[in-house]
Amino acid sequence: MVSKTEETQVNRLENQVDNGGGGAWEYLCLVRKLKLRRSDKVLKHGLSILNDSTKRSTLGSEEWTLYEQVAIAAMDCQCLDVAKDCIKVLQKKFPGSKRVGRLEAMLLEAKGSWAEAEIAYSSLLEDNSMDQVIHKRRAAMAKAQGNLSGAIEGLNKYLEIFMADLDVWRELAEIYVSLQMYKQAAFCYEELILSQPTNPVYHLAYADVLYTLGGLENLQSAKKYYASVTDLTGGKNTRALFGICLCTFAIGQLTKGRNKEEKD
Amino acid sequence: MGGELRYQIGQNAYIKLILHALKHRSSAVNGVLLGRLSGGDSNPVVEIADSVPLFHSQIGLLPPLEIALIQIEEYYGAQGLSIVGYFHANERFDDSELGNVAKNIGDHIHRYFSQAGLLLLDNKKLEALSKGKDRSPVIQLYTRDSSKSWKLIGDGSSRLTMKEPAANIVLLDYISNKKWQDIVDFDDHLDDISKDWLNPELFSS
Numbered sequence: 001m002v003s004k005t006e007e008t009q010v011n012r013l014e015n016q017v018d019n020g021g022g023g024a025w026e027y028l029c030l031v032r033k034l035k036l037r038r039s040d041k042v043l044k045h046g047l048s049i050l051n052d053s054t055k056r057s058t059l060g061s062e063e064w065t066l067y068e069q070v071a072i073a074a075m076d077c078q079c080l081d082v083a084k085d086c087i088k089v090l091q092k093k094f095p096g097s098k099r100v101g102r103l104e105a106m107l108l109e110a111k112g113s114w115a116e117a118e119i120a121y122s123s124l125l126e127d128n129s130m131d132q133v134i135h136k137r138r139a140a141m142a143k144a145q146g147n148l149s150g151a152i153e154g155l156n157k158y159l160e161i162f163m164a165d166l167d168v169w170r171e172l173a174e175i176y177v178s179l180q181m182y183k184q185a186a187f188c189y190e191e192l193i194l195s196q197p198t199n200p201v202y203h204l205a206y207a208d209v210l211y212t213l214g215g216l217e218n219l220q221s222a223k224k225y226y227a228s229v230t231d232l233t234g235g236k237n238t239r240a241l242f243g244i245c246l247c248t249f250a251i252g253q254l255t256k257g258r259n260k261e262e263k264d
Numbered sequence: 265m266g267g268e269l270r271y272q273i274g275q276n277a278y279i280k281l282i283l284h285a286l287k288h289r290s291s292a293v294n295g296v297l298l299g300r301l302s303g304g305d306s307n308p309v310v311e312i313a314d315s316v317p318l319f320h321s322q323i324g325l326l327p328p329l330e331i332a333l334i335q336i337e338e339y340y341g342a343q344g345l346s347i348v349g350y351f352h353a354n355e356r357f358d359d360s361e362l363g364n365v366a367k368n369i370g371d372h373i374h375r376y377f378s379q380a381g382l383l384l385l386d387n388k389k390l391e392a393l394s395k396g397k398d399r400s401p402v403i404q405l406y407t408r409d410s411s412k413s414w415k416l417i418g419d420g421s422s423r424l425t426m427k428e429p430a431a432n433i434v435l436l437d438y439i440s441n442k443k444w445q446d447i448v449d450f451d452d453h454l455d456d457i458s459k460d461w462l463n464p465e466l467f468s469s
Contacts, residue, residue: 037290146359177324178292178355180364205322212326239454242331 002034010034017045024049025059032069039076046070047082064093071103075110083107098124102133109141117141132162139171148175166195173205182213200232200240207243216254223247268423269308271349271381273297273401275428276467277315279435282402283444284317285353285385293320293449294366296333297349298340301379310348310379311427314340316461317449324365332450332461339462348377351403353385360386362406367414374408381424382406382414394436399429 002010013027024045031038046066049055056063071086087107090100105120118141121134135158142150155172159165173188189206196202207225210218226243233240281295295317303309316336319328337347350373352366362384370382382405389402405424406414417423426432438444446466453461 144356146356174322177322178363178365180324180368208322208325208327212324238457239328242454243327246327246330 002036006030006034010036014038014041017041028066028069032065037076039073042069042073043077043079043082046073050086064090068099068103072106075106078110080107080110083110098127098131102131102137105134106137109137109144114141114145130161132158132165135162136168143175148179151175164195166192169195173209177209182209185209186213198232200229200237203229203232204237204240204243207240211243211247211250214250216251219247219251219254223251267305267307269310269379269407271310271312271405271424272427273312273424274299274314275426275431275434277312278401278403278426278431279438280315280317280447280463280466281351281383282385282390282435283438283447284320284449285390286439286444287447288320290355291320292323292355292363293353294318294323294369295351295449296336296347296373297351297381297383298336298345299348300345301348308379310381312348313345315351317447317463319451320449321451328450328454329369331454346377347373348379349373349381349383351383351385354387357387360384360388360404362414362416370406370408370414380408382408383424393432394439399426399432400424401426402432 010027010030013023013030016022017024017027018041028042028046028049031042046069049059050066050070059066067086067090071083071090074080074083074086084107087100087103090097090103094100101120101124105117105124108117108120118138121138121141124134125131135154139151139154139158142148142154152172152175155168155175159168159172162168169188169192173185173192176182176185176188186206186209189202189209192199192202193206203225207222207229210222210225223244226240226247229237229240230244235241277297277299284295285293287293295315297312298314298316299310299312301308302311316332318332322328333347340346350366350370352362352369354360354363362382366382366384370380373380383403384406386402386404389398392398393402400419400422401424403424404419405417407417407423409415428434443466446463448459448461448463450461452459
């Protein structure tokens with residue numbers, strides 16, 4: 001997760017680079033470190049370094065890291081020719097490398113050649129069945145084709161092996177929510193809360209799912225989780241504060257009806 | 265029996281929705297339409313006067329939506345406008361189906377405004393916009409029929425029209441100026457309450 005200070009730092013640097021103030025390499029390193037998706041900027045500034053042989057040579061062995069970064073950014077921007085060129089340079093430098101093989105498969109994926117990409121990923125998995133990135137790529141590919149049940153199946157299989165991968169639990173939860181499978185999503189968030197009990201993000205998401213499920217019991221626990229978010233963030237989370245109001249109102253509505261019935 | 269119900273969307277309402285979808289290209293987004301019913305029985309028109317961009321993450325969750333709808337209704341009610349429909353843009357480019365979440369939200373709005381329309385972003389038309397001179401909105405209209413299901417109204421019927429005929433030209437201008445970076449939706453507002461979901465600055469500068 002990216003903190004507020006890191007975000008302002010990266011935004012300031014991006015502004016500086018955009019206006020020709022230098023620091024392109026620092027910016028690209030920071031984007032990589034924080035795992036941000038700013039593909040158009042990475043492509044533009046990365047290429048400006050790669051196309052300048054003096055700048056490029058100062059990077060030393062980091063040059064190849066940049067080729068990889070730009071290749072992935074180019075695929076995201078659908079500049080497939082640029083991606084292809086970067087991958088070619090890497091192939092020449094590292095013949096037979098699995099990491100470059102992964103990029104080749106991703107290029108097939110970016111082109112929409114799903115079947116060929118699938119074959120490429122499968123053959124890479126034969127060499128190393130524990131390659132986490134490839135497992136994730138395959139799930140992402142299913143999602144990109146609109147095959148959400150396939151993506152769910154892939155992620156569940158992945159989680160049987162790599163249970164501690166929190167990002168994947170979160171991705172799975174979000175797919176469940178988009179399919180309105182709230183009970184399953186709640187389960188994922190329970191796992192996340194167990195792994196990181198002090199992270200308010202998961203408490204909030206869990207409370208939102210419980211509220212969406214509805215019913216007195218769920219509303220009451222949703223309210224408790226909103227309260228814990230408020231506690232963990234020192235009352236600075238607006239969503240949680242609104243959540244408490246909504247829960248209180250909904251619980252009031254439900255119990256009001258109930259009391260009347262009892263009186264009748 | 266009166267004439268067939270039509271929908272007319274104002275330029276600002278239209279541009280806000282499309283820019284919102286462009287800002288969050290890699291996720292599904294939604295928004296709500298504000299307006300009123302006019303024209304009487306003989307020529308009924310749902311005038312969409314304004315729109316509010318809602319969310320770009322986790323659209324299927326209820327609490328943020330309820331908060332947004334309560335606040336939006338409160339604000340626009342004072343101006344005599346009410347919620348008259350819903351806008352949705354799918355996550356994937358080649359997905360042109362109306363999803364279940366969108367239908368459920370549409371059903372909810374329908375309960376309070378029975379002429380409610382559901383708009384879905386037409387990605388292909390949006391992509392072709394810069395090449396052609398298409399003046400029709402780059403969105404598809406769905407209405408709820410008597411069997412309680414949402415039905416696509418074909419392009420040819422022109423049931424959905426633009427109030428200002430040059431809206432697409434203005435939109436293209438905004439796109440080339442990267443105006444979509446400035447749009448604030450309800451998600452942004454909930455993360456940072458100083459950001460205004462009414463986007464008062466968007467069309468002023």
